[in-house]
Amino acid sequence: MRGADAAGRAVEARARAVSGPGSEPADTPVVPESGADASARAGDGPVGASGANDPVGVPTMFDVARHAGVSHQTVSRVLNDLPGVAAATRERVRESIAALNYTPSPTARAMAQRRSGSIGLIQAGRPDYGPSSAALGFNEAAREAGYAVSQASMRTLDADVLTQAVHRLVLQRVEAIVLISGEREGVDVLRGIDAGVPVVAVASEPEPGLHRVSFDQSAGARLATEHLIGLGHRRIAHVAGPSDSMDAAERRRGFAAALEAHGLEVREPVAGDWLAASGHAAGRRLLDEGWATAVFVGNDQMSLGLLHACHDAGVAVPGELSVVGFDDIPEAAFFTPPLTTVRQDFDSLGRDIMATVADVLRDEAAAPDHTSRVPELVVRASTAPPRG
Amino acid sequence: MRGADAAGRAVEARARAVSGPGSEPADTPVVPESGADASARAGDGPVGASGANDPVGVPTMFDVARHAGVSHQTVSRVLNDLPGVAAATRERVRESIAALNYTPSPTARAMAQRRSGSIGLIQAGRPDYGPSSAALGFNEAAREAGYAVSQASMRTLDADVLTQAVHRLVLQRVEAIVLISGEREGVDVLRGIDAGVPVVAVASEPEPGLHRVSFDQSAGARLATEHLIGLGHRRIAHVAGPSDSMDAAERRRGFAAALEAHGLEVREPVAGDWLAASGHAAGRRLLDEGWATAVFVGNDQMSLGLLHACHDAGVAVPGELSVVGFDDIPEAAFFTPPLTTVRQDFDSLGRDIMATVADVLRDEAAAPDHTSRVPELVVRASTAPPRG
DNA sequence: GTCCCCAATGTTAGCGCTAACGACGGTCTC
DNA sequence: GAGACCGTCGTTAGCGCTAACATTGGGGAC
Incomplete structure (x- = not known):
């Protein structure tokens, strides 16, 4: 069903792109904004690709551009808070974005920018309380920071599987890879791979050349x-x-x-x-x-x-x-x-991981750092002075 | 550091793209296959974009095409097991793929195909043994099935946060959304959203219109x-x-x-x-x-x-x-x-989820189904006949 | 032999975005 | 008052892939 819709849209769009430029210029433009008209008439590829008021398709940057009477690039600039846009224009674009309920496509952005806005998380080992909580905390923190999390977990740590998982994540253009695994081997394997992206691991032992986070x-x-x-x-x-x-x-x-x-x-x-x-x-x-x-x-x-x-x-x-x-x-x-x-506090550990990732992403050249938390003793009833 | 590398590469590639076509045609082609020469000379966009033997950049489909002496489309056909490729050509392309250690870019594929090869997983609630294990089993099964998993977990189930998470996942073009949450509200919220993609939930109560998986x-x-x-x-x-x-x-x-x-x-x-x-x-x-x-x-x-x-x-x-x-x-x-x-057996439950997702993806029109497993009793020492 | 058809390939046009550059008015300067 | 300069846009070319169409070159049917 969805497939048929898409095909129909494409055909319609093409027809419009062809007939539009031929007739419109002769008539008086109906739309007051000259900018809008010009951009609509340009009709090069993407502009025609998503229908004027297609109710089905997700709106694209070009839809916003047409709605605001600017070029798609201006929309992009507004979206990325880049300079070179007049305050009034910026405001108008913002309104159009809101009106169309537009949200940029992470895929296209990843494509153009060669970065994905997502972080790879590898959790290796049993789904125990500790690692699971840390993963959860990380996941929430990542979401709050605007990152998506691509997870590749495995019940048992196997060097081959781990290596494969890392490669998969790299192909997905994750910006960093996080490893939650108590086993030393996991960290070793990861250090042996040149992922091309920063790696942050939960590791309590010093690990030269690795960003790490842990409890002391x-x-x-x-x-x-x-x-x-x-x-x-x-x-x-x-x-x-x-x-x-x-x-x-x-x-x-x-x-x-x-x-x-x-x-x-x-x-x-x-x-x-x-x-x-x-x-x-x-x-x-x-x-x-x-x-x-x-x-x-x-x-x-x-x-x-x-x-x-x-x-x-x-x-x-x-x-x-x-x-x-x-x-x-x-x-x-x-x-x-x-x-x-x-x-x-595993939840906080997870958040520390995200904080470290953010730091590293901000300055990739930074020397590997180590964030450490000190755990605390909780005294209950299983301890007492020795007899006698 | 990597930033500098990338910039350098781009310049280098551009230079080559300009000088290459100018000199080559005059000389006798070094490569025997005429096809390779023709495709290389075409030089339209992507071909020149990644250097001939650039050691740093990830190889693209065009690199493979040039190496095999065919067009990039043929490579695509081989990759997707489409018909219309001679056995010999297919073999040659396969060899080139192996030789260059090429792997297709999921991002580009998602872009062109409007599908992402990834599944969204939402785990809402405490990271208890059950849900964590199920998530792990699902994760492994998804990987084995060739899907990436984009996870959006939350410690507490909040309708707004859940809705947001779903939208985020939809934007990432996930092909299906999986919900692991014991709370009825989670399922309700999900049913209220038209995600545009199939939804599979772990739900032990009948949920009309929803694909579900559970233990009885x-x-x-x-x-x-x-x-x-x-x-x-x-x-x-x-x-x-x-x-x-x-x-x-x-x-x-x-x-x-x-x-x-x-x-x-x-x-x-x-x-x-x-x-x-x-x-x-x-x-x-x-x-x-x-x-x-x-x-x-x-x-x-x-x-x-x-x-x-x-x-x-x-x-x-x-x-x-x-x-x-x-x-x-x-x-x-x-x-x-x-x-x-x-x-x-939560691990199996996770695998059932993936199996259901695969079924749904194979035939999206299929009526909502329910997969159920019966748990088993494990008798230990906390039960005995009553006194007297 | 001629025509048709089909298998095997190549070409072109996007997917929705960013990056790099181009263009167009207006100030400011001297 | 003419050129330099800048703020504000617009245009063009990709990112690496797939989908749809165009193009070959034989092999049969007649």
């Missing part, structure tokens, strides 16, 4: 650890995230630093994979060992698993073991017991 | 309720989701239907808002009443809150109260006790 994971871990130390714990264990995660590494680093600062023993962390099941397994192991009086767990999901293991083993939390998590997912307040954890 | 929430609720009935429970309560959620309404309906089918009393559900806190409050209320021996809770987060309330009140689950959730979020297996719940 190490500081967050120190917060958590020092909270435990402050309560009087001396034997504190750590359940870490996967080794390919930058956040996991940074949290581990912060944890160790805090212990060392207080002269406490730093044991090798138990490795997890962020999922509750691994936290459960880690909990079993720690309880078997029986060394620790407190655990700093890499994230809230694993904490849940660990709490579960404690419950199974009849170990009271926080009575016999204190637990601190990381992230503060919405559910953490309702764990049994409510989890003391380190809160990251 | 009612069937899932029946599954859960009948599980409890099967265990011997006769007084079963329900903690429902917010009234503006279609899923909540459908689950409530299925719950009531199952009870009625067995001649059991249907009490007014306790209202929640999907969050753990509301589940906690609902739990307190139910425990105060002391009527129910089992609860079917609208989702897993609220179940967590309810379990927490039970724990606080010293009520044993499942000993004194059985609890069934809905969704099967990854953490559900590690609640205390592990939650019996109804699993929805």
Whole structure:
């Protein structure tokens, strides 16, 4: 249906373009504005292409131009706030734009300008609370900044798939590419590609030559650890995230630093994979060992698993073991017991990403920058002084 | 930096375009194919616009045409698998495409064809596990189907913002719009807008005139309720989701239907808002009443809150109260006790969405269709026969 | 052999916009 | 008062592609 309409319009337009110039000049112009008449008579291509009062087609710049009695270029100038337009004309064009409810075509603009007004977002990994929230925050911020977001997400990070995704986005002429992925490999792959556009990544480890945004994971871990130390714990264990995660590494680093600062023993962390099941397994192991009086767990999901293991083993939390998590997912307040954890405001992180993108786009030559936020400790009921 | 590069390239290209045609025709063509020579000499616009062996610029269709010794139109035909190209020519063009590592510009294609090869995705609401997973599944499926995804998400569903988002997407010439939002209002708003492109929504309630995809929430609720009935429970309560959620309404309906089918009393559900806190409050209320021996809770987060309330009140689950959730979020297996719940495969849902979009795009006149999946019950440790 | 037809190709004209330049009055300057 | 100069427009040429038409050069039918 829509196809037929378009064809009909094209034919009609062509007929008008041919017959118009032949008859009109002889008659007295009906339209008072001479400018309007001239531009209408020019009839070169685009002018005739969209009917005078076609109710179906989206209005183009030429429709606005005719309506305002100026050339399409003047409309363009008004649209882009360029100088060289008299105030009165500018006003008249604005009115025509409003009258026709005109909005410029991003596609055509992208074509002519070789920029698209859109940003590519790659989210790699599980759709966990953190990345999803950050992506959402970014999306909203981008929209507010007038950018479209072209998303290319993947459940698992695969170098080939990632590379393909980047190329796709580049072809779409995105102006920047944002990567939200905890895995180090994602950042590495991206750095290896010359996308030709700026890349902003969420990365908590220093990444030379890359614009990045992150929470200070190490500081967050120190917060958590020092909270435990402050309560009087001396034997504190750590359940870490996967080794390919930058956040996991940074949290581990912060944890160790805090212990060392207080002269406490730093044991090798138990490795997890962020999922509750691994936290459960880690909990079993720690309880078997029986060394620790407190655990700093890499994230809230694993904490849940660990709490579960404690419950199974009849170990009271926080009575016999204190637990601190990381992230503060919405559910953490309702764990049994409510989890003391380190809160990251992912929404703001997403907005920081957009802010960084805007900065980079403003001055592409700028040296890679790093925006960092410090997470905050939320004390609930899973921590207490050690027994005795 | 890139700006300077681009400018330099343009100048260089222009210079070549002027000098090239002047000298070449006099000499013996170096390239054997006469076609190539002719097309190169034509020099109308685009041909000269991208240098012969410009190492920086992305190759265009004209570069491929010259390389293969054919016209750009033939390249286009090969690209789009159109008939009217000799097998040998087709092969040669394919080789040139590969040799130059050419990929067509989606922007230009969108411009000429008035279609963009992209789909708009609107995700409205909290970035919960369900919607996020569905969005991810959709994203992957769309990519596999060769579509780009332009995302416009919003944390809260606001009619104006939604309308704006739709218009933005339409301007971007998306070929279809997908809405992932549990709230009825989202669907209503979308139906009120004539986007001019097909709309596919995740909606579990019948929505006349809309293509939709969903899980059969009612069937899932029946599954859960009948599980409890099967265990011997006769007084079963329900903690429902917010009234503006279609899923909540459908689950409530299925719950009531199952009870009625067995001649059991249907009490007014306790209202929640999907969050753990509301589940906690609902739990307190139910425990105060002391009527129910089992609860079917609208989702897993609220179940967590309810379990927490039970724990606080010293009520044993499942000993004194059985609890069934809905969704099967990854953490559900590690609640205390592990939650019996109804699993929805959100990833597949996302893929169903893409499949529906593809169907609709294939035949836009097709009557609005509905794809439905039946969720499955996952029995864990939060349910048991009633005491006595 | 002549004519017709069709497969295989080439040519032309846009899609709706921006960028670069051209044109046209009027000031200002000396 | 004539040329330089500027503010204000208008015109032209693309961006890289597709759609529609024009143009070839054989192969059959007669």
